[in-house]
Amino acid sequence: MRTPLVVGNWKMHLSRDEAxxxxxxxxxxxxxxxDQVGVAVCPPFPYLSAVHxxxxxxxxxxxxxxxxxxxxxxxxxxxxxxxLVDVGCRYVIIGHSERxxxxxxxxxxIGKKVKAGLGQGLAVILCVGETGPERDxxxxxxxxxxxxxxxxxxxxxxxxxxxxxxxxxxxxIGTGKTATPAMAQEVHSFIRxxxxxRWGFGAAQKLIILYGGSVxxxxxxxxxxxxxxxxxxxxxxxxxxxxFLEIVRQADAGKR
Ligand code: 13P
Numbered sequence: 001m002r003t004p005l006v007v008g009n010w011k012m013h014l015s016r017d018e019a020x021x022x023x024x025x026x027x028x029x030x031x032x033x034x035d036q037v038g039v040a041v042c043p044p045f046p047y048l049s050a051v052h053x054x055x056x057x058x059x060x061x062x063x064x065x066x067x068x069x070x071x072x073x074x075x076x077x078x079x080x081x082x083x084l085v086d087v088g089c090r091y092v093i094i095g096h097s098e099r100x101x102x103x104x105x106x107x108x109x110i111g112k113k114v115k116a117g118l119g120q121g122l123a124v125i126l127c128v129g130e131t132g133p134e135r136d137x138x139x140x141x142x143x144x145x146x147x148x149x150x151x152x153x154x155x156x157x158x159x160x161x162x163x164x165x166x167x168x169x170x171x172x173i174g175t176g177k178t179a180t181p182a183m184a185q186e187v188h189s190f191i192r193x194x195x196x197x198r199w200g201f202g203a204a205q206k207l208i209i210l211y212g213g214s215v216x217x218x219x220x221x222x223x224x225x226x227x228x229x230x231x232x233x234x235x236x237x238x239x240x241x242x243x244f245l246e247i248v249r250q251a252d253a254g255k256r
Contacts, residue, residue: 004224004231004255005038005164005208006248007063007125008238009093012044019047023054025241030248034059037231037252040091041238045079052088063091063125066099069112081113081120092117093125093233095151097170107150114151114163123162125210125233126151128191132171140169141190148194157199164208165191166233172213174235181222181229184211188228217246224254 014022023041030039042063043051052062068078084092094117095110110126117124128147130140144167152160167187169179179187188209196204211223212233223229231251238244 002206002208002230003035003038004251005040005210006231006244006251007039007091007093007166007210007233008041008244009065009096009212009233009235010041010043010238011065011098011235013239014043014047016047016050019043020050020054022239022241023051023060026244027055027058027060029241029245030059031245032248032252037248039248042091042093048084048087048089056088061090062088063093063123064089065093065096067092067094067113067117067122069109069116071116081116081122084117084122085120090123091125091164092122093127093166095147096127097129097168097173101170107147110147111151111153115155118155118159118162121162123164125164125166127166127168127212127233129168129170129213135169135171140187144187144191145194148191152198157203160199160203161206164210166210166212167191168212168233170213174214176214178214178216178219178223179211181226184223185226185228188226192228215247217243217250220247220250221254224251226254229254 040061040063042065064084067081067084071082094113099105128144130143134143192204208230210231210233211229215232215234216237
Protein backbone atom coordinates (compact mmCIF):
# COMPACT_ATOMS: atom_id res chain seq x y z
CA MET A 1 0.00 0.00 0.00
CA ARG A 2 1.02 3.60 -0.56
CA THR A 3 1.99 5.65 2.50
CA PRO A 4 -0.01 8.88 2.44
CA LEU A 5 1.84 12.18 2.33
CA VAL A 6 0.85 15.65 3.53
CA VAL A 7 2.90 18.57 2.24
CA GLY A 8 2.61 22.18 3.41
CA ASN A 9 3.21 24.76 0.68
CA TRP A 10 3.94 27.95 2.57
CA LYS A 11 4.01 29.98 -0.68
CA MET A 12 5.30 33.57 -0.12
CA HIS A 13 4.31 33.80 3.53
CA LEU A 14 5.91 34.18 6.99
CA SER A 15 9.03 35.87 8.36
CA ARG A 16 12.21 33.94 9.10
CA ASP A 17 11.33 33.73 12.81
CA GLU A 18 7.77 32.66 12.09
CA ALA A 19 8.98 29.99 9.64
CA UNK A 20 11.40 28.56 12.22
CA UNK A 21 8.76 28.58 14.95
CA UNK A 22 6.14 26.92 12.73
CA UNK A 23 8.57 24.20 11.65
CA UNK A 24 9.60 23.63 15.28
CA UNK A 25 6.02 23.29 16.46
CA UNK A 26 5.14 20.86 13.66
CA UNK A 27 8.22 18.76 14.41
CA UNK A 28 7.63 18.69 18.16
CA UNK A 29 3.89 18.05 18.12
CA UNK A 30 3.67 15.60 15.24
CA UNK A 31 2.00 12.52 16.69
CA UNK A 32 1.72 10.36 13.58
CA UNK A 33 4.71 8.22 12.60
CA UNK A 34 6.32 8.61 9.14
CA ASP A 35 5.25 5.11 8.14
CA GLN A 36 1.62 6.14 8.72
CA VAL A 37 1.79 9.53 6.97
CA GLY A 38 4.82 11.28 5.47
CA VAL A 39 5.02 15.00 6.26
CA ALA A 40 6.95 17.77 4.52
CA VAL A 41 6.96 21.57 4.50
CA CYS A 42 8.02 23.86 1.66
CA PRO A 43 9.12 27.28 2.92
CA PRO A 44 10.20 30.21 0.72
CA PHE A 45 13.79 29.89 -0.59
CA PRO A 46 15.46 32.31 1.88
CA TYR A 47 14.25 30.27 4.85
CA LEU A 48 15.18 26.79 3.61
CA SER A 49 18.42 26.61 5.58
CA ALA A 50 16.89 27.98 8.78
CA VAL A 51 13.98 25.55 8.57
CA HIS A 52 16.32 22.69 7.72
CA UNK A 53 18.25 23.39 10.92
CA UNK A 54 15.01 23.12 12.90
CA UNK A 55 13.83 19.92 11.15
CA UNK A 56 17.17 18.06 10.90
CA UNK A 57 17.07 14.54 12.30
CA UNK A 58 13.28 14.63 12.76
CA UNK A 59 10.36 13.10 10.88
CA UNK A 60 9.34 16.22 8.92
CA UNK A 61 11.04 16.60 5.54
CA UNK A 62 12.00 19.80 3.76
CA UNK A 63 10.89 20.81 0.27
CA UNK A 64 11.17 23.81 -2.04
CA UNK A 65 8.49 25.48 -4.14
CA UNK A 66 10.36 25.51 -7.45
CA UNK A 67 13.80 24.88 -8.95
CA UNK A 68 15.56 25.59 -12.24
CA UNK A 69 16.53 22.88 -14.70
CA UNK A 70 20.16 23.96 -15.19
CA UNK A 71 22.70 22.81 -12.62
CA UNK A 72 24.22 26.32 -12.57
CA UNK A 73 24.67 29.25 -14.89
CA UNK A 74 23.73 32.80 -15.76
CA UNK A 75 20.13 32.60 -14.52
CA UNK A 76 19.68 35.67 -12.34
CA UNK A 77 17.17 35.13 -9.57
CA UNK A 78 16.84 31.38 -10.03
CA UNK A 79 17.82 28.46 -7.81
CA UNK A 80 19.06 25.08 -9.11
CA UNK A 81 18.02 21.61 -7.98
CA UNK A 82 21.59 20.99 -6.81
CA UNK A 83 21.32 24.02 -4.54
CA LEU A 84 18.08 22.66 -3.10
CA VAL A 85 19.76 19.33 -2.34
CA ASP A 86 22.69 21.23 -0.85
CA VAL A 87 20.45 22.97 1.70
CA GLY A 88 18.72 19.74 2.71
CA CYS A 89 15.61 19.53 0.51
CA ARG A 90 14.07 16.15 -0.17
CA TYR A 91 11.08 17.46 -2.16
CA VAL A 92 10.51 20.09 -4.82
CA ILE A 93 7.16 21.34 -6.11
CA ILE A 94 7.16 21.84 -9.88
CA GLY A 95 4.55 23.37 -12.16
CA HIS A 96 2.33 24.90 -9.49
CA SER A 97 -0.56 26.76 -11.13
CA GLU A 98 0.65 30.04 -9.62
CA ARG A 99 3.92 29.59 -11.52
CA UNK A 100 2.11 28.57 -14.69
CA UNK A 101 -0.06 31.68 -14.35
CA UNK A 102 2.27 34.37 -13.00
CA UNK A 103 5.64 33.18 -14.31
CA UNK A 104 4.24 31.90 -17.65
CA UNK A 105 5.75 28.45 -17.14
CA UNK A 106 5.01 26.12 -20.03
CA UNK A 107 4.69 22.33 -20.01
CA UNK A 108 8.10 22.24 -21.73
CA UNK A 109 9.74 24.32 -18.97
CA ILE A 110 8.05 22.15 -16.38
CA GLY A 111 9.26 18.98 -18.11
CA LYS A 112 12.86 20.19 -17.96
CA LYS A 113 12.48 20.99 -14.26
CA VAL A 114 10.92 17.60 -13.50
CA LYS A 115 13.86 15.82 -15.16
CA ALA A 116 16.41 18.01 -13.38
CA GLY A 117 14.79 17.46 -9.99
CA LEU A 118 14.52 13.69 -10.41
CA GLY A 119 18.07 13.64 -11.75
CA GLN A 120 19.28 15.21 -8.52
CA GLY A 121 17.43 12.58 -6.47
CA LEU A 122 14.69 14.94 -5.30
CA ALA A 123 11.12 13.73 -4.93
CA VAL A 124 9.33 15.91 -7.48
CA ILE A 125 5.75 16.97 -6.78
CA LEU A 126 4.36 17.76 -10.23
CA CYS A 127 1.21 19.90 -10.06
CA VAL A 128 -1.55 19.56 -12.63
CA GLY A 129 -5.11 20.81 -12.71
CA GLU A 130 -7.74 22.60 -14.74
CA THR A 131 -9.11 26.13 -14.36
CA GLY A 132 -12.79 26.82 -13.68
CA PRO A 133 -13.62 27.61 -17.32
CA GLU A 134 -11.77 24.47 -18.44
CA ARG A 135 -13.85 22.34 -16.06
CA ASP A 136 -17.04 24.08 -17.17
CA UNK A 137 -16.01 23.51 -20.79
CA UNK A 138 -15.71 19.76 -20.14
CA UNK A 139 -12.00 19.60 -20.95
CA UNK A 140 -10.58 18.71 -17.51
CA UNK A 141 -9.12 15.41 -18.70
CA UNK A 142 -7.65 16.94 -21.85
CA UNK A 143 -5.90 19.60 -19.77
CA UNK A 144 -4.56 17.14 -17.20
CA UNK A 145 -3.39 14.77 -19.94
CA UNK A 146 -1.63 17.58 -21.79
CA UNK A 147 0.10 18.68 -18.59
CA UNK A 148 1.18 15.14 -17.74
CA UNK A 149 2.46 14.25 -21.19
CA UNK A 150 4.22 17.61 -21.57
CA UNK A 151 6.01 17.29 -18.25
CA UNK A 152 6.85 13.59 -18.40
CA UNK A 153 7.88 13.24 -22.04
CA UNK A 154 10.84 10.94 -22.46
CA UNK A 155 10.89 9.72 -18.87
CA UNK A 156 10.75 6.01 -18.11
CA UNK A 157 8.83 4.47 -15.21
CA UNK A 158 12.11 3.65 -13.49
CA UNK A 159 13.25 7.26 -13.67
CA UNK A 160 9.99 8.32 -12.07
CA UNK A 161 10.28 6.31 -8.89
CA UNK A 162 10.49 9.61 -7.01
CA UNK A 163 7.67 11.30 -8.85
CA UNK A 164 4.56 12.49 -7.02
CA UNK A 165 1.58 14.07 -8.76
CA UNK A 166 -0.52 16.77 -7.11
CA UNK A 167 -3.94 17.29 -8.64
CA UNK A 168 -4.81 20.88 -7.83
CA UNK A 169 -7.90 22.19 -9.60
CA UNK A 170 -7.08 25.89 -10.03
CA UNK A 171 -10.63 26.94 -9.13
CA UNK A 172 -10.22 25.28 -5.71
CA ILE A 173 -6.93 26.97 -4.74
CA GLY A 174 -7.32 29.57 -2.01
CA THR A 175 -11.03 29.90 -2.74
CA GLY A 176 -12.54 27.73 -0.02
CA LYS A 177 -14.20 25.70 -2.81
CA THR A 178 -12.90 22.15 -2.49
CA ALA A 179 -13.50 19.53 -5.13
CA THR A 180 -15.86 16.98 -3.64
CA PRO A 181 -14.12 13.72 -2.74
CA ALA A 182 -15.93 12.04 -5.64
CA MET A 183 -14.85 14.72 -8.13
CA ALA A 184 -11.23 14.55 -6.97
CA GLN A 185 -11.26 10.73 -6.96
CA GLU A 186 -12.43 10.69 -10.60
CA VAL A 187 -9.46 12.76 -11.72
CA HIS A 188 -7.00 10.88 -9.48
CA SER A 189 -8.19 7.60 -10.91
CA PHE A 190 -7.84 9.03 -14.43
CA ILE A 191 -4.24 10.06 -13.64
CA ARG A 192 -3.42 6.59 -12.27
CA UNK A 193 -4.87 4.87 -15.35
CA UNK A 194 -2.94 7.23 -17.60
CA UNK A 195 0.25 6.29 -15.75
CA UNK A 196 -0.63 2.61 -15.96
CA UNK A 197 -0.93 2.80 -19.75
CA ARG A 198 2.42 4.53 -19.88
CA TRP A 199 4.45 2.69 -17.28
CA GLY A 200 2.50 -0.40 -16.29
CA PHE A 201 0.42 -1.54 -13.36
CA GLY A 202 3.19 -1.74 -10.74
CA ALA A 203 4.49 1.80 -11.31
CA ALA A 204 0.96 3.24 -11.38
CA GLN A 205 0.00 1.51 -8.14
CA LYS A 206 3.06 2.90 -6.38
CA LEU A 207 2.45 6.48 -7.57
CA ILE A 208 1.47 8.93 -4.83
CA ILE A 209 -1.26 11.31 -6.05
CA LEU A 210 -1.99 14.24 -3.73
CA TYR A 211 -5.04 16.46 -3.82
CA GLY A 212 -4.64 20.23 -3.38
CA GLY A 213 -7.14 23.07 -3.20
CA SER A 214 -8.70 24.39 0.02
CA VAL A 215 -7.77 21.32 2.06
CA UNK A 216 -8.73 21.86 5.71
CA UNK A 217 -8.88 19.69 8.85
CA UNK A 218 -12.60 19.14 8.26
CA UNK A 219 -12.40 17.90 4.66
CA UNK A 220 -9.15 15.90 4.70
CA UNK A 221 -10.67 12.73 6.09
CA UNK A 222 -13.32 12.25 3.42
CA UNK A 223 -10.82 13.12 0.69
CA UNK A 224 -8.26 10.67 2.10
CA UNK A 225 -10.89 7.96 2.29
CA UNK A 226 -10.96 7.88 -1.52
CA UNK A 227 -8.98 5.04 -3.03
CA UNK A 228 -6.72 7.11 -5.29
CA UNK A 229 -6.19 10.14 -3.00
CA UNK A 230 -2.90 9.62 -1.20
CA UNK A 231 -2.76 12.78 0.88
CA UNK A 232 -2.66 16.50 0.23
CA UNK A 233 -0.70 19.53 -0.86
CA UNK A 234 -1.92 22.19 1.56
CA UNK A 235 -1.61 25.95 1.12
CA UNK A 236 -3.37 28.32 3.55
CA UNK A 237 -4.14 25.69 6.18
CA UNK A 238 -0.45 24.72 6.43
CA UNK A 239 0.44 28.10 7.95
CA UNK A 240 -0.72 27.13 11.44
CA UNK A 241 0.76 24.13 13.26
CA UNK A 242 -2.45 23.03 14.95
CA UNK A 243 -4.54 22.95 11.79
CA PHE A 244 -1.76 21.38 9.72
CA LEU A 245 -1.19 18.62 12.29
CA GLU A 246 -4.91 17.95 12.37
CA ILE A 247 -4.85 17.56 8.58
CA VAL A 248 -2.04 14.99 8.99
CA ARG A 249 -4.15 13.09 11.57
CA GLN A 250 -7.21 13.22 9.31
CA ALA A 251 -5.19 11.93 6.34
CA ASP A 252 -4.27 8.96 8.52
CA ALA A 253 -7.85 8.51 9.77
CA GLY A 254 -9.22 8.58 6.21
CA LYS A 255 -7.02 5.64 5.23
CA ARG A 256 -8.13 3.41 8.15
P1 13P B 1 -4.93 26.34 -0.58
O1 13P B 1 -4.83 25.13 0.33
O2 13P B 1 -4.65 27.63 0.14
O3 13P B 1 -6.19 26.33 -1.37
O4 13P B 1 -3.72 26.19 -1.65
C1 13P B 1 -3.56 25.01 -2.31
C2 13P B 1 -2.25 25.04 -3.01
O5 13P B 1 -2.05 25.79 -3.95
C3 13P B 1 -1.19 24.16 -2.50
O6 13P B 1 -0.11 24.10 -3.38
